[in-house]
Amino acid sequence: PSSMEFGDDKKHLIVVSNRLPITISKDASGEYHFKMSSGGLVSALSGFKKSLSFTWIGWPGFFIPPKDRELVDRRLMEQYSCQAVYLEDEVADRHYNGFSNSILWPLFHYHPGEMNFDEENWLAYRQANMQFAEAVRQQITPGTMVWVQDYHLMLLPMLLRGLINGNKAGGEYTVNEMHKITEGIEGQVPTADEEKIPGIKIGFFLHTPFPSSEIYRHNPPGFHTYDYARHFLSSCTRILGLPTMPNGVEFEGRMAHVGTFPIGIEPGSFIENLKKDSVKMRIAALEQRFHGMKVIVGVDRLDYIKGVPQKLHALELFLSQHPEWIGKVVLVQLAVPSRQDVEEYQNLRSIVNELVGRINGRFGTVDFMPIHFMHKSLPFDELCALYAVSDVCLVTSTRDGMNLVSYEYIACQQARRGVMILSEFAGAAQSLNGSIVVNPWDSQQVADAIHEAVIRDAPTRAENHRKLFKYVNKYSAAFWGTSFIKEMTRIKPGDVGKDKE
Numbered sequence: 001p002s003s004m005e006f007g008d009d010k011k012h013l014i015v016v017s018n019r020l021p022i023t024i025s026k027d028a029s030g031e032y033h034f035k036m037s038s039g040g041l042v043s044a045l046s047g048f049k050k051s052l053s054f055t056w057i058g059w060p061g062f063f064i065p066p067k068d069r070e071l072v073d074r075r076l077m078e079q080y081s082c083q084a085v086y087l088e089d090e091v092a093d094r095h096y097n098g099f100s101n102s103i104l105w106p107l108f109h110y111h112p113g114e115m116n117f118d119e120e121n122w123l124a125y126r127q128a129n130m131q132f133a134e135a136v137r138q139q140i141t142p143g144t145m146v147w148v149q150d151y152h153l154m155l156l157p158m159l160l161r162g163l164i165n166g167n168k169a170g171g172e173y174t175v176n177e178m179h180k181i182t183e184g185i186e187g188q189v190p191t192a193d194e195e196k197i198p199g200i201k202i203g204f205f206l207h208t209p210f211p212s213s214e215i216y217r218h219n220p221p222g223f224h225t226y227d228y229a230r231h232f233l234s235s236c237t238r239i240l241g242l243p244t245m246p247n248g249v250e251f252e253g254r255m256a257h258v259g260t261f262p263i264g265i266e267p268g269s270f271i272e273n274l275k276k277d278s279v280k281m282r283i284a285a286l287e288q289r290f291h292g293m294k295v296i297v298g299v300d301r302l303d304y305i306k307g308v309p310q311k312l313h314a315l316e317l318f319l320s321q322h323p324e325w326i327g328k329v330v331l332v333q334l335a336v337p338s339r340q341d342v343e344e345y346q347n348l349r350s351i352v353n354e355l356v357g358r359i360n361g362r363f364g365t366v367d368f369m370p371i372h373f374m375h376k377s378l379p380f381d382e383l384c385a386l387y388a389v390s391d392v393c394l395v396t397s398t399r400d401g402m403n404l405v406s407y408e409y410i411a412c413q414q415a416r417r418g419v420m421i422l423s424e425f426a427g428a429a430q431s432l433n434g435s436i437v438v439n440p441w442d443s444q445q446v447a448d449a450i451h452e453a454v455i456r457d458a459p460t461r462a463e464n465h466r467k468l469f470k471y472v473n474k475y476s477a478a479f480w481g482t483s484f485i486k487e488m489t490r491i492k493p494g495d496v497g498k499d500k501e
């Protein structure tokens with residue numbers, strides 16, 4: 001996008017996410033190393049680097065001793081325009097594992113059974129959000145736009161409003177009250193700044209689903225799908241009694257605009273990667289390896305929302321009902337280790353290990369195993385090659401904000417035109433028209449979809465892939481980021497009610 005899209009002035013954008021987009025490491029000699037991470041948000045933002053100046057604020061990923069911080073800060077700011085928020089170990093652990101991933105994550109994905117509430121974790125969540133708010137406040141100047149990412153930082157918009165307006169830190173507590181609440185937790189606590197800074201816009205994007213009517217006291221205005229936005233607004237009305245309209249909610253005399261912004265990928269990076277000789281050679285080797293077989297690919301973080309046990313049950317049912325396919329269909333399941341400090345993730349790992357063992361034991365032979373299971377992450381080249389050689393991609397999430405794996409598979413299927421089987425509970429199911437949509441709890445339906453996918457004729461596959469590919473190309477990560485920022489630029493305080501939907 002040209003700078004014209006955002007107006008003539010080069011705007012300053014602060015992106016805030018739990019983790020910085022830089023991987024920092026410290027070697028044995030104590031020297032620090034910095035590497036840009038890859039990811040949806042990083043590539044989405046690179047799309048409009050020219051028209052905006054931006055600073056990224058986040059946690060560096062591990063404890064950095066105070067004596068090293070000046071050096072780290074300098075490198076981060078000079079090379080990457082990044083500012084670190086230094087959290088004490090206990091605050092970071094309780095904020096990330098304890099509250100974000102043991103309360104908000106299961107709650108937003110309809111997994112109340114996996115929720116573990118602990119008051120101290122909630123206090124650490126507030127504490128971390130306050131430290132982020134203070135870090136952001138130090139970077140803002142009149143007219144700055146702040147874009148907060150995801151469920152780790154849901155108090156941040158409210159706290160920041162409180163800090164920059166110098167009065168209340170949001171609806172319930174003043175900064176001093178919060179200070180008292182968080183007493184006993186190590187770390188820096190911001191104090192209210194009396195000086196007002198005009199024209200600050202704060203945007204928030206939630207990368208997870210937003211469930212139907214639950215209790216939340218915060219202010220997130222961007223969602224992947226229309227349903228999530230609607231759930232949020234009806235929660236505001238039903239639980240908090242706030243006045244809402246289809247595209248916004250009024251809170252403490254302010255209007256918060258609410259909109260739908262489906263995220264995407266940068267398809268070009270996958271398409272270009274498939275053209276590399278090394279990747280082509282790897283594709284050829286894998287095709288040789290799976291010659292005469294249909295390959296189903298599964299790529300999921302090993303998280304209970306991804307429905308990996310449901311996927312395995314369905315595969316088992318398919319093989320038991322269609323024994324003619326035993327030896328001819330293989331599931332390559334990549335399960336990326338995730339949040340291994342949280343007990344529920346350890347339990348899930350045992351369940352999945354047992355199921356894989358049982359199904360391989362039941363249908364496997366000396367020459368053949370129906371499931372190739374990997375509990376690790378693969379290099380990008382290997383991932384692309386795997387997507388490219390697979391005939392089917394199977395996503396059975398029981399809840400998933402969007403699911404970018406489905407987009408990536410489609411981007412890598414220009415030659416093979418494989419079949420996308422997608423859970424109706426993934427946000428992506430609402431946009432990826434051309435997929436076979438299934439209910440992951442209905443093993444029979446998923447087993448039937450697998451059968452349909454492996455026998456589907458080439459013209460039908462090509463027709464569906466054409467539709468899917470067109471969508472994935474248009475609704476890219478850059479499109480997502482640009483639309484959000486454009487919307488933030490466009491909205492004027494108080495004009496929510498006048499907007500068209």
Ligand code: GDG
Pocket residue numbers: 040207208263299300301334336376377378379380383400401402403404405406408
């Ligand atoms: C959250 C929401 C929403 C996976 N294994 C490897 C690897 N990956 C990469 C994939 C993909 C990403 O991880 C996974 O993204 P998803 O969107 O599928 O899922 P979450 O991690 O749960 O993301 C989700 C998303 O936020 C964005 O808003 O869509 O619903 O849950 O990019 O490629 N990459 C490499 N090796 C691996 O082994 N290189």
